Amino acid sequence: MLIYRGVGLLTLLTPIAALLLILILFPDPAVGRGNTSFSQVLLAFGLGSAINVVLGFVLNRKPRTPGQHASHHFFFLPMQWPAMAVVAVCVVVALLR
Template sequence: MLIYRGAGFLTLLTPIATLLLLMWLWPDPAVAKGNTSLTQLLIGFGIGAAINVLLGLVLNRGPRAPGERARHHFFFVPMQWPSLVIVVACAAVALLR
């Protein structure tokens, strides 16, 4: 029994890949090479998780039989909902900062 099913692994992979891409394309001059700032981290994770929310909504659409699990899940929850939690957490930290 895996903690993900289908494309559920993208719940973690997409935000991390987006952050690494952001660090490579637009390095933050205020931090040492190879490091990232909190702003860059929040933007990278937020954008990656938002992409994953949309991807999860598209992949998991369609009718399911009662009791049938989502085709793409992470920790047995459809993959778009943990990604939405990541987006909300990034927005909350950015607003409270």
Template sequence: MVIYRGAGFLTLFTPIAALLLLMWLWPDPSVDHGNTSLRQLLFGFAIGAFINVLLGTFLNHGARAPGEPARHHFFYMPMQWPSLAIVVVCAVWGAIRVN
């Protein structure tokens, strides 16, 4: 049993890749080398997940027959919906925790 189909694996890969790219290009001067702050973590995950929302919406557009699953899914949901949940969680957590 596979938990993703098509490009659904990008639901987890894109936010992690965006965070690592952000850490490499713009390291946070307030933390030790190789570490990251909560602000940078949430920002990197939110950027990567937002890219994935756009990508999932583009890849899964078009009509499907009733009962036919999405071509690109993660845990049997179209890949843009779990990514949108990641963006919302990062925004809420950032609003509550980051000063």
């Protein structure tokens, strides 16, 4: 039994890919080469997870019968909900900083 189904693994991989892209394309000169600031991490994880929220709603939009699992899930939840939780956490942490 896998913890993901369909493209649900993107819930984990897209924020990591966004972080790597931000690290490569927009390096922060204040933290040195190969490092990233906390604000860049929040931005990358927030953007990557926001992409997953939209992707999850699009991919899981067909109606399901009661008891039927979503076609694309991560940790047995439709992939948009864990991604939405990550976006919410990033927004809250950014506002509290």
